[in-house]
Amino acid sequence: MADGADRGTTERVLTLLGLLQQRQVWTGPELAERLGVTPRTVRRDIERLRALGYPVRACQGVGGGYQLGAGQELPPLLLDDEEAIATAVSLLAGAAGAGDAALRALAKLDRVLPTRLRHEVRALAGSVESFAGARIPVDPELLMALARACRDEVEAGFDYPSNGELRRRRVEPYRLVASDRRWYLLAYDLDRDDWRSFRVDRMSEVSARTWRFQPRVAPDAARYVQEGVASRVYPHQARFLVHAPADIVREQLSPSAAAVRECGAEACEVLSGARNLDGVLLHILLLGHEFEVLDPPELGKRSRALAQRLLAAGAPVPPPTGSG
Structure with missing residues (x-):
């Protein structure tokens, strides 16, 4: 029996996930026959799904086999961390323009992601506001680092240009805000003792501390950033x-x-x-x-x-x- 390597591992694993979603229990030989691979390859692919966070259970004995846990009725979706975060960023940034469609897509994304990725995407969703869809792309990992800091209420630091030179800023991050052009961070600037908005694409050397802060009474994030962009600058x-x-x-x-x-x-x-x-x-x-x-x-x-x-x-x- 051919090992199926010519089909590509990703395509094969996606097909395997689709099969597990079609029926409650599959035996190893049944899956091997459907995929055109050896039982050993099926076991390796099952481990790949588990590593991605999909709960595939193996039941022994008569009537046993492989079974997919929660979410088995949903369409298959295989995304690595960067792809999932980038997808969520795009949907969140476009939610203001796409309205219910983008929100429905976010809800579906949340339902089919593995638990590990679901928590990360929810961290981003809970830390983002907008007054239009952002167009200039930024590093998804940078957005996630800031979103986690907002969620966990921990201080963050980054280098930021000011008067022609880079200066280290220490802030209490509050919300990420998407405009029609850029991403911004609304944060309390600890050195200036006031609220400030920062362009995310101008940040470098971003890091979050473990020191948690007590949340302050904050302005409306989207309104504050928009008024700053439109007038205060x-x-x-x-x-x-x-x-x-x-x-x-x-x-x-x-x-x-x-x-x-x-x-x-x-x-x-x-x-x-x-x-x-x-x-x-x-x-x-x-x-x-x-x-x-x-x-x-x-x-x-x-x-x-x-x-x-x-x-x-x-x-x-x-x-x-x-x-x-």
Whole structure:
């Protein structure tokens, strides 16, 4: 009987798992015949499944054989650690855009993963929030290290660029947040004694300590990070009252460009930042809705000055007078 090596070990083990899910008990010779391999190869493949965390039991005696434990009614799924984590990261990052579909996929992933991987993925899921789907890929192992630190409430450290040089940061990690562009960590900065958000793709030499901290009263993670990305990182911040439903305005603005808060059914507050106030003012103007400047006061003065300039530009030009 051929050993079946030409089929590839992964494909064969996946087929074996599928067979175990089809029927409650299989004998070794039955599996060997179905797979086209020797009983010895079946035993090795059973050990591979066990090493991955699938509970395959061997029963002796009459009517005995191999039996798959909990989850045998589910579709087969073979993922190594990196693949499972990367899949969960993708689903979590896209959950804001895909909605129920991504959440259903996460639930199915959770059900079919071995216990060892299930705990890791749940650690990530419980430590992630979002205000849009992240697009820039980051190291899944780095995300998992931060997710575990959030879950276990242990201090973390990492090197982070600041003013052109790398500096070691010590933090109490709280949540991972996915934006439409990047992943961020919301954490309490122990050296600066305040909440901070950090871009995960800019971190290096990440490590977690065993020292546990007492959780502090934390801000809303997604809101804090979004407002920071949209306004606090810029030298100028502006706040507007826009007379349009929040859902409509959110569709017109990138989540990383502005934070939109609902103010009733027909109005919303928009918080944004820019390197100069004229830029953010024109951005809101081009949305096409009526709006009011709330902050800063000088932006209101600037808008009136620009309005006068626009009126002058649109005034009719008198015809040239004749010379004779």
